[in-house]
Amino acid sequence: MAEEPVLIWGAGAIGGILGAYWARAGRAVEMVDIEAAHARTCSIEGLQIEGPVEEFRQVVKTVTPGEVKGRYRRIVLAVKAQATKSAMTLLLPHLAEDGYVLSAQNGLNERLIADMAGPGRTMGAFVNYGSDWQEPGRILFGNRGAVVIGEIDGKIRPRTREMHEWLQVFEPEAVLTEDIWAYLWGKLGYGAMLFATALTPDSMSANFADPARIPTLIALGREVMAVAEAEKVTPRGFNGFDPKAYAPGADEAAARASIAALADFTAQTAKTHSGIWRDLAVRRRKTEVDPQIGVIAQIAQSHGIATPALTRLVALIHDIEEGRRPQSGETFAVLSEALGPEVPGAEVPSSGVA
């Protein structure tokens, strides 16, 4: 009997790459995407993966949500966080009773997926490879990065091992964890910094290497790690992000060493700018700031923790989304200002937008 396909819901930068690698390895995989032209190209001419990691073209059967038929036991969700609810509404009729949704996203989407599908039908993943959807049928694979999979209750089941093995087809160093939340919170710390880099036109690496911006980047990491601690999560590190370096009371030198490692890691990718920067500067659309960063500020409030940098960051990203501010060094300086004069770089330049 033919193997039952894994369904990837969202065939963009993250989902499309998984689909292309799995199909190339002969795995049964199908994809769903709302971009009809992209779905058509992936199905007929093939999805072109390009960039320094590997270049190949691979046909992967891809349909639009309205064309999905039947039920699937294994669905990988790879849409932006703000599309999670609408994508889940569309996919739930196609999720088998004994199936599950594996989130391959940034943020705490597993919470919403568990609310909608049930905790028993939810699995988590943390992904840190870098990729950009370029146009229908073309994705840039900029760099390899950490890939981790785990159950939201921490228990490793046969299905977890099965999907770990699938992920290893794509990333041989993929990790199977009993604490996926530790990685997701680690990525939230790094993610907050990435949102700050997107306030500017500069590359991720240039931001991490800029002495004037480093104290603010560290402050963001610290705010997220303080909230993680209040949530009783001990974040795990990856690709230069060392969560202990940003923990309450940690040494400043450790945080600076982690920022230097992030400058180095992000210097070695063909994806020079974050997905957030790309949403703002290239796709001209809303970012994941509310479900990814706004949500941390909300959780912080429930613990009575102040997060001035995260709160200001959310407002500044909204300003850029809505055309009230440019992506500029001045906009970054407004973020630094939220931290008070003791943080270097906090003074807004006279030409800046207050």
Ligand SMILES: NC(=O)C1=CN([C@@H]2O[C@H](COP(=O)(O)OP(=O)(O)OC[C@H]3O[C@@H](n4cnc5c(N)ncnc54)[C@H](OP(=O)(O)O)[C@@H]3O)[C@@H](O)[C@H]2O)C=CC1
């Ligand atoms: N790209 C990267 O390097 C990394 C991304 N991530 C995270 O991975 C997640 C996915 O991001 P990424 O792959 O970059 O995003 P993309 O926008 O490249 O891909 C998502 C795809 O899903 C489509 N889509 C949107 N809504 C639906 C829906 N309801 N049903 C089916 N398809 C839909 C999108 O179409 P449309 O564009 O028209 O909305 C798009 O083609 C995000 O949480 C991101 O933060 C994590 C690590 C790295």
Ligand SMILES: CC(C)(CO)C(=O)C(=O)O
């Ligand atoms: C930078 C990256 C690819 C993580 O490495 C990311 O998560 C993003 O673009 O938002």
